[in-house]
Amino acid sequence: MKKKTSPDRQVQRTRQFLLNALVDLIVEKSYEKVTVQDIIDRANVGRTTFYSHFQDKEDLLLSGFENLRDVFEDFRSESFFEKSLWDFSLALFQHAEQQRQPFKALFGKQARGVVVSLFQKALVAYLKERFEASFPKKKQPVPLDVFVQYLFSVFLGLLTWWLDNDISYSAEQMNEYYRKLTEPSIQLLLGIDDK
Numbered sequence: 001m002k003k004k005t006s007p008d009r010q011v012q013r014t015r016q017f018l019l020n021a022l023v024d025l026i027v028e029k030s031y032e033k034v035t036v037q038d039i040i041d042r043a044n045v046g047r048t049t050f051y052s053h054f055q056d057k058e059d060l061l062l063s064g065f066e067n068l069r070d071v072f073e074d075f076r077s078e079s080f081f082e083k084s085l086w087d088f089s090l091a092l093f094q095h096a097e098q099q100r101q102p103f104k105a106l107f108g109k110q111a112r113g114v115v116v117s118l119f120q121k122a123l124v125a126y127l128k129e130r131f132e133a134s135f136p137k138k139k140q141p142v143p144l145d146v147f148v149q150y151l152f153s154v155f156l157g158l159l160t161w162w163l164d165n166d167i168s169y170s171a172e173q174m175n176e177y178y179r180k181l182t183e184p185s186i187q188l189l190l191g192i193d194d195k
Contacts, residue, residue: 015053015063017043019102022060026105031061064106065118071095072122085130085186086179089155093171093178096159104163107156116156124152134190147189154182 021042025034036057040050054060071091096103106115127148135144142150155178161167162174169177 011053014043014045014049017045018050018053018060019064022057023064023102023105027101031057031105061106061115062118064102065115068095068119069122072126085127086175088126088130089178090171090175092155093159093162093174096163097171100163103159107160107163120152120156123155124148127151131190140189142189147185150185151182154178 018039021039022034025038025042034057036047036050039057039060040047043050054063096107107119128144131144131148135147140147158174158178158181162169
């Protein structure tokens, strides 16, 4: 007799089918054009099943952000300040490389808006916390908020360009380019090297 799948595993599997369907559809025709009906047709589930897991397609889209939260949590451990900014950006590039299709759907030109604003909020908070203690209190050429937005914008610009255009550079190469572009600004404003 076949063993029954536990409810938790079944729920996870259904949620993953729905997310995979959404990701595929976003890549094919953009987030705005995808309907709940498209998603349930692609995932081969009923409307009731969809709504028992998610309120709407935005709720489903945001569930794809959950894996990325793990990366942020890893860097908020007790060794938070022992890790380099470049370790963090490398981890994000590697995560995107390992899950290129979902990342392309979540951060690419087809789905900007919702997820990007959440990602911006999380990454900007991380960067601000990272640099707040070491940012000199003396008058700076730019405020900390401007500096953090700059670091985020460069990172997001490189990430989305890399994903949208299926650029063949590795995560390590992309991280090195990010470092070369931003390190001079960090050194100038902080007057120190970031490990």
